[in-house]
Amino acid sequence: MERAAIAAEFRAIQDSICADLEALDGKARFRDDPWTRADGGGGLSRPIAGGALIEKGGVNFSEVHGPLSPAAAKALKVDAEAFYATGVSIVLHAHNPWVPTIHMNIRYFEASNDNGQPTTDNRSWFGGGIDLTPVYVDPSSAKRFHHGLKDVCERWDARYYPDYKRWADDYFFLPHREETRGVGGIFYDRVAPTAEKSVEHIFGFTCAVGRAFASLYAGAASPMRDKSFTQRERDWQLIRRGRYVEFNLVHDRGTRFGLETGGRTESILMSLPADARWAYDHRPEAGSPEAETLTWLRKGVEWV
Amino acid sequence: MERAAIAAEFRAIQDSICADLEALDGKARFRDDPWTRADGGGGLSRPIAGGALIEKGGVNFSEVHGPLSPAAAKALKVDAEAFYATGVSIVLHAHNPWVPTIHMNIRYFEASNDNGQPTTDNRSWFGGGIDLTPVYVDPSSAKRFHHGLKDVCERWDARYYPDYKRWADDYFFLPHREETRGVGGIFYDRVAPTAEKSVEHIFGFTCAVGRAFASLYAGAASPMRDKSFTQRERDWQLIRRGRYVEFNLVHDRGTRFGLETGGRTESILMSLPADARWAYDHRPEAGSPEAETLTWLRKGVEWV
Numbered sequence: 077m078e079r080a081a082i083a084a085e086f087r088a089i090q091d092s093i094c095a096d097l098e099a100l101d102g103k104a105r106f107r108d109d110p111w112t113r114a115d116g117g118g119g120l121s122r123p124i125a126g127g128a129l130i131e132k133g134g135v136n137f138s139e140v141h142g143p144l145s146p147a148a149a150k151a152l153k154v155d156a157e158a159f160y161a162t163g164v165s166i167v168l169h170a171h172n173p174w175v176p177t178i179h180m181n182i183r184y185f186e187a188s189n190d191n192g193q194p195t196t197d198n199r200s201w202f203g204g205g206i207d208l209t210p211v212y213v214d215p216s217s218a219k220r221f222h223h224g225l226k227d228v229c230e231r232w233d234a235r236y237y238p239d240y241k242r243w244a245d246d247y248f249f250l251p252h253r254e255e256t257r258g259v260g261g262i263f264y265d266r267v268a269p270t271a272e273k274s275v276e277h278i279f280g281f282t283c284a285v286g287r288a289f290a291s292l293y294a295g296a297a298s299p300m301r302d303k304s305f306t307q308r309e310r311d312w313q314l315i316r317r318g319r320y321v322e323f324n325l326v327h328d329r330g331t332r333f334g335l336e337t338g339g340r341t342e343s344i345l346m347s348l349p350a351d352a353r354w355a356y357d358h359r360p361e362a363g364s365p366e367a368e369t370l371t372w373l374r375k376g377v378e379w380v
Numbered sequence: 381m382e383r384a385a386i387a388a389e390f391r392a393i394q395d396s397i398c399a400d401l402e403a404l405d406g407k408a409r410f411r412d413d414p415w416t417r418a419d420g421g422g423g424l425s426r427p428i429a430g431g432a433l434i435e436k437g438g439v440n441f442s443e444v445h446g447p448l449s450p451a452a453a454k455a456l457k458v459d460a461e462a463f464y465a466t467g468v469s470i471v472l473h474a475h476n477p478w479v480p481t482i483h484m485n486i487r488y489f490e491a492s493n494d495n496g497q498p499t500t501d502n503r504s505w506f507g508g509g510i511d512l513t514p515v516y517v518d519p520s521s522a523k524r525f526h527h528g529l530k531d532v533c534e535r536w537d538a539r540y541y542p543d544y545k546r547w548a549d550d551y552f553f554l555p556h557r558e559e560t561r562g563v564g565g566i567f568y569d570r571v572a573p574t575a576e577k578s579v580e581h582i583f584g585f586t587c588a589v590g591r592a593f594a595s596l597y598a599g600a601a602s603p604m605r606d607k608s609f610t611q612r613e614r615d616w617q618l619i620r621r622g623r624y625v626e627f628n629l630v631h632d633r634g635t636r637f638g639l640e641t642g643g644r645t646e647s648i649l650m651s652l653p654a655d656a657r658w659a660y661d662h663r664p665e666a667g668s669p670e671a672e673t674l675t676w677l678r679k680g681v682e683w684v
Contacts, residue, residue: 109661123660134660252645314655321656322649325629326639335630341556342661345626350659351618352625354652356427356438357413 077275082184083139083162089286090137090164096290103128116142121343129301133168134346148337156187167347173313174300176210178293182286202282203265207248209258211313213372218259222379225262228288232281240264245375250323255373257323312366314353321352381579386488387443387466393590394441394468400594407432420446425647433605437472438650452641460491471651477617478604480514482597486590506586507569511552513562515617517676522563526683529566532592536585544568549679559677561627616670618657625656
């Protein structure tokens with residue numbers, strides 16, 4: 077497949093998601109913030125803030141290429157001098173503590189030794205995923221979310237949901253807290269074409285993940301967006317957002333790779349919440365809804 | 381020198397600083413939170429919160445030892461199977477946005493191939509430093525702080541202030557923001573005894589840094605703690621604290637090494653503020669006090 081076709085479809089997915097999210101929010105509009113990269117390519121970041129539903133977030137597209145530094149090649153474990161990468165990244169933080177934070181990323185990467193030329197071997201791959209981070213885990217909402225993901229996956233391969241669900245459990249995990257970021261979702265990385273799976277198949281699945289995002293978010297957010305809350309729930313939301321910041325800055329590979337290789341800081345850190353809080357050794361009261369939520373933040377919960 | 385003597389003096393410095401800070405704050409008391417480490421050693425974390433001056437902070441002592449994993453040895457660039465480390469770490473975040481955040485660390489590290497036995501070569505070293513992170517840079521306060529550091533350094537070696545001031549500029553720097561964390565201070569790491577500098581000299585200097593901390597903080601905090609502020613200054617404080625979180629989670633070697641090697645999470649993340657904020661591409665208005673502060677966040681400002 078041509079790079080340009082992949083990037084064009086990703087860009088169309090960005091537009092489609094932004095339109096759906098503006099309709100869902102009902103108040104805020106995405107801002108267009110195009111940028112260019114000195115070494116090649118650029119992107120269109122689309123931040124949003126102060127909505128009726130969404131407090132802060134963004135739907136970012138990028139298409140970047142150029143020389144690959146030896147350090148970056150080593151970090152990616154590829155023997156290559158140049159790269160091409162395109163993708164869409166989303167994080168949405170809602171005002172209401174009953175509404176989960178959500179994240180989506182779809183991406184295509186190509187390593188080459190001929191700057192600007194497509195590769196002919198399998199040093200190109202796709203990755204993607206969607207995961208949900210509730211402030212308070214609502215098992216019925218988590219089940220609905222995972223069923224939705226399973227439905228998307230099963231249209232492509234019956235193995236995708238179980239395999240990529242487990243991958244998300246492993247990836248969205250904070251070892252220093254011994255907890256998962258939220259209730260997981262699906263995650264896959266470096267999936268390259270094989271004799272069994274064509275590039276069109278993997279690309280098609282990746283686009284299906286992107287196309288499924290807006291309705292999955294609506295399914296998680298709509299039932300909860302008008303539920304009343306008090307300072308107690310807001311306080312817990314801030315603590316949980318602190319953990320979200322920890323995951324993104326300490327563990328998230330995309331964030332770390334981006335910051336270390338001179339990526340566009342504002343677009344990378346779009347993922348951070350408006351407000352977050354830390355308290356020394358914060359422990360919710362035994363038996364409280366907050367303590368109940370912590371019991372769900374572990375690997376291997378089978379929601380489906 | 382005996383490890384036990386170093387640790388005992390560090391522990392005494394912790395006590396002395398806590399007493400001075402409680403007197404300075406006038407309201408909050410440090411809590412004792414002792415902990416032990418499964419692989420050897422432990423610590424005494426002393427968090428503080430909700431003071432008249434200090435919103436959140438801690439003065440932590442630790443003395444840990446045990447086997448050194450190959451990954452940890454590689455990260456430390458030592459060829460050793462065991463280690464011993466002791467130190468005091470402080471971060472204080474004040475309520476009032478006119479009061480700077482301050483950080484201090486003094487540490488001793490010893491690598492060995494005989495678990496539990498002191499080394500006889502120079503695979504042991506000291507490190508330390510104090511740095512100041514104002515929400516609004518006040519040049520006269522920064523000058524007073526640096527003069528105080530210079531006075532401490534000059535009692536030990538005329539090169540320490542210029543050398544360790546430059547080291548702090550380089551260390552407390554956020555490449556992805558192209559700004560220093562604050563107005564710097566002094567920083568040194570892996571300073572080992574030599575023919576010219578005995579272990580007693582380096583230890584003595586390191587203790588002098590620790591002993592100077594409380595009055596340096598009082599000098600920065602006392603003139604500003606009762607200055608009135610509005611939501612505008614509070615908002616800027618939250619944004620600047622977001623940068624503090626970014627530095628600590630993305631760049632700070634102690635934080636990263638600690639989290640990656642299974643250190644005690646609550647003690648390591650004691651450094652994070654109560655509340656922090658992020659806003660997409662936040663830019664203060666040209667000519668504003670916030671914009672003026674950004675002009676000072678660069679390497680090489682000679683405050684003395």
